[in-house]
Amino acid sequence: MSEHTSRGSSSKAQDRSQHNQSKKPRKKKKKSGKVWFYSIFFAIVFGIVAAIVGYSAIIINGERLLAQHGDKLNFGEASIIYDAEGVEIARLYDVNENREVAEFSEIPQVVLDAFVATEDRRFYEHSGLDFISIGRAVVKDIIARSAVEGGSTITQQLAKNVFLSADKTLFRKATEASIAVALENQMSKEQILTMYLNRIYYGRGIHGIKAAAEYYFDTELEDLQLWQAATLAAMPKAPNRYNPISNPEASYERRAVVLQLMYEQEYITKEEMEKAKAVQYVQPEHGEKYNNAKYTAFVDYVVEEAVEKTGLTEEELRVGGYSIYTTLNAAAQDAMDEQFANPENFEESVDDELAQGSMIIIDHQNGEIKALSGGRDYVKKGWNRVTKKRQPGSSYKPLIAYGPALESGNFTPSTTLNIDRTCFGNYCPSDKWGATAVSMQQALQDSRNLAAVWLLNEIGLKKADEFATKLGVGLKDSEYNLASALGGLEQGFSPLEMATAYSIIANDGKTVDPHTIRSIKGKKSEVEIYSYKAPKTEQLIKPTTAAYLTQMMQKVVESGTGKSAKIDRPVAGKTGTTQHGIPNHKGNENRDVWFVGYTAEWTAAVWMGYDNTDAKHLLKKGSSQAASMFAKVMKPALASIPKQSFEPIEEKPVEPEKPVMGALSYTFDEENIKVTLNWSVAYEGDVVFEIFRAEQNSGNFVHFGETEGKLTLEDMSVFPGQNYQYYVVAHDLENNISSEPSNTVSIDIPDMELNVPETPMDDGGTDDDWVEGNPYPPDNEVTPTPPPSTEAPPETMEPTPPASTDPGSTNEPITTPDGEQGSNNEGDGGLIDELLNSAGNHAGNNGGNRAGNNGGNHAGNNGSNHAGNGM
Incomplete structure (x- = not known):
């Protein structure tokens, strides 16, 4: 009994110990959860308090700024453009120019809907700041590591005109937000929207929705149609780019975007959208009365370039009080404008569409x-x-x-x-x-x-x-x-x-x-x-x-x-x-x-x-x-520009490209006692290949044969126990261009017995002189050459290596690749003589002649002549 009790007590104690051990981690986890809970809780509280304090600061600051600078809501200061001499040529903004103020009652609902759908879809819901848009802008700025996204509401855009600094800094954005909230507190949505529409710049010197309706459509503001309202709502981002006069194609495409936004936000039906998209813009005839400024095309080009280079919006640039110094030469521009204004310089049209022109x-x-x-x-x-x-x-x-x-x-x-x-x-x-x-x-x-x-x-x-x-x-x-x-x-x-x-x-x-x-x-x-x-x-x-x-x-x-x-x-x-x-x-x-x-x-x-x-x-x-x-x-x-002249250039003759010989190789057919030469060439033109041969390592190279269009040649005139050397030169006869010689190959013909015919050959014979059994019948290509003469040679000369690629005339000695000289070949060689006359002759050291029925003899260093019908 006691033993059982003891064991039971021991077991319970052990269970409690295990239970306690298993509970310890949960206690630790519970404690960690509380820490996280309180950390998040106080962070949220701190954030809320900071937001309230910050928002209060924004409201207080905005009210103060609006009270001090409310009069500046009207207009900014004109930027000025100067020519290359520093003379003012244009002001981009004039408070008294091309402006009519519209009352809210004059603005049709379709115009209000078009601008709200395009510029600030939550305009009627926020109190000056659209935190959803701001959040999106912050994310994009962080990703780009710079201020690239505006996220501005219509109210902020209106407020921005008070402080015209164009840099996208947090200070400027905070100031802009302060005034936007203050405006929302002091003005109704109708007042804000009316003031905004009256301030917008629409390009071509036009400010305000009322003047824009008259300028672009020759209509009263209250009579604007859907497609016209969408056209105007497309312009605030880039007035020069998206206005229908300066760039009708871009305006047409941007108008379609506005209409799509209006349809998605249920301001219009799909049928209305499609109908408004299809309208083609035609400018009214009275537009010239709005702008008589000089150098308008040049100034507009300057504005676009400035927007691209600085990142300013057109509105910021125009009313920011900037000084823009340009490259314009007033004398050149005046001369150009004068000639383009003269109708005599252009053909007369059959109707009101003018023959046009442009110049730069x-x-x-x-x-x-x-x-x-x-x-x-x-x-x-x-x-x-x-x-x-x-x-x-x-x-x-x-x-x-x-x-x-x-x-x-x-x-x-x-x-x-x-x-x-x-x-x-x-x-x-x-x-x-x-x-x-x-x-x-x-x-x-x-x-x-x-x-x-x-x-x-x-x-x-x-x-x-x-x-x-x-x-x-x-x-x-x-x-x-x-x-x-x-x-x-x-x-x-x-x-x-x-x-x-x-x-x-x-x-x-x-x-x-x-x-x-x-x-x-x-x-x-x-x-x-x-x-x-x-x-x-x-x-x-x-x-x-x-x-x-x-x-x-x-x-x-x-x-x-x-x-x-x-x-x-x-x-x-x-x-x-x-x-x-x-x-x-x-x-x-x-x-x-x-x-x-x-x-x-x-x-x-x-x-x-x-x-x-x-x-x-x-x-x-x-x-x-x-x-x-x-x-x-x-x-x-150019009248005031010092005269200069073009630098003369001496024309040099074009050096044509030479053929480039590839590697020369050979094979020897022992059964037929025949050497086959093979080579390649790099050249686009037509060439003739001239093959040269020397015997017994003499270096005395003589013309052996030629091919046209073929990259191979067979030599069946070799004899056992003899040595032969070859190289090839390519000639473009039409352009009188020759390649450098190919590499030289040397061939030792092995000793072997020949069945030499008993009937001797007649050097001056014809085909009929060949007797039956002659192992070398005529084939009009190559004839056999008898063994060298054993007679004592005449006075010897130094061996002659391959000739240069640009041989001299037939009357002068030629220089070989090794610097030696030899005499020239003479004789009746047909195409070969044409080659030799145009590109120079190659000769042996003993002055041997090439002669014969169809080509001539080959003279070696021992003075022996080789004759036959084939060459």
Whole structure:
């Protein structure tokens, strides 16, 4: 009993011990959970308290700032643009210009819906700050490690106009948030939205929704339709880019985005969305009354460049009080504007659509854009044709055909193009000259189509495209065809791109970086927020290629198709014309005409044509009108610029590539006592191979035979116990070029018994003289050679190794590869004599002659003659 009790007590104690041990970890875990709970709890409390304190601080600070600076909600300070001489040429913002204030009652609901859906979908729900958008912006900023995402509400955008600092810093964002909250506390949503819509910049000097409705649609604000409201709502992010006048395609695409947002947020139906998307914009005729400023196209280009370089929005840039210093040459721009305003420089249209044009001038030495014209009526339309792509026509020939040919080193301006055909597969370019030989210079001067296509075919599209790509005007995959030699491209290039490509040529083949801004300084400060830094200069094409192109294109202007571009200083350039390409239209009118050229100082590109090409809107004249515009603008534009000249270049003859002999090898057929020689050659042209042989290690090499197109030769004239050496030379007879000799091979023929015929051979015999049983019947290739004579040799001379690849005339001794000399071969050798006369003779040391019926004898160092019918 006691024993049982004892064991039971012991068992219980053991159970309790195990139970306690098992409970210890749970106690520890429970304690750890409390720590985490309290840590999280106090962190949340601290965060809430911090948020409340921070939000209170934002409210207090915002109220204070709004009280102090509320009057600044009106407008900012204009940024000013200066020309290259520091003279003011434009103000980007004027508080009294092109502005009408709209009341909330005048704004249709469709306009309010379009802007809210696009700019701030939770506008009616938040109190100035959209924390969801802010959170998204913070995440993107962290990922990018910089402030890249705005996350601003409409209220914040309105507040931002009070403090115009453009840097995306936390301080500025906090200030912006403070004022936004204060605005929400003091103003209704209607008031905020009305003030916002009245402040927005819509491009072209237009501020406010009311003025925008009238300018872009010639309608009252309250009458705006859905597609029009969506068009205006698309613009705040980038007014110049997304307004329908400056860029109708981008505006059309952005409008579709706005309509999609409105549909997704259930402001409109799908049917309404599709209908509004389909409307095509047509600008009203009264637009010119809104802007009479000078240099409008140049200023708009400057604004876009400044936005790209600084990261400022257009609104921030325009009303931020910045000083923008540009590259504009006022004299050049005035000369250009004067000529583009003169209707006599353009063809007369059959209706109200004007024949158009554009022009750009670049200083190719530093890349500064000196002047540009976006079109005859740029103030009215804002369509900058300097940046719009058109077919370049023959102005593309120097970039895709002649330039690559010169770059290859195989052509110079005087090289004759032996044009041997008029069709290339199914492509037969039109050309009045036809297939005739012509120099490269003359071909470019006349702008011959067939010559350019033939040259491109010779060079190859890949090499040509590599060259053009370096100049920024490479081919698309769909343009890899010979028609590209004539500028028949799918999309083409803009005047800016063509001027840049020609600028590289004018700059000795070095890079050119076109730009309009030198520096930008901050508001009321001399601190530069941007300063142009030229990229590292690279040599894109050979200086000789650039010099040759300049030389050739000077002739184009002096006496070729570009004569109308002549001015009082040297000019190089090329015209370009593209045919209309309209199906079923039989006229000879043109779609585009060009002149792209340069002086030693500046490069310019001129394009003329219609914006919308059809059978009624084509040019009747050719490229001479573009060349004339070049001259009329460039002469006064350069009047104050010191004259320079192109550096002359001495044309050096092109050294043709020589054939390169590969390894010479041999095999010996003991049964037939025959040596077979084999070799290879690296050369694209047609060659004749001349084989030389020496006997008994004499080094006295003589002409042995030749082949045309074959890389092998059999020698059946070897004798047992003798040694023979061979080498081969390749000759291009048409171009009078010879290769270096191949390697020399030496062959020892093993001793063996020969069945020598008893009937002797007659050196002067014919085929009939061969008797039955003669082991060497005639085969018109090689005849056997008897053993060397045992007679005492005449006076001996030193052995003669292989001849050089450029032997001298037949009247002079030749120098062998080892520096020795020997006499020349003479005789009637047919093709061999032609080879010897054009490329030099190879001779033995005893003056042995080659003679015979079909080829001649081979003389060795012992004076023995080998004769027969075969050679």
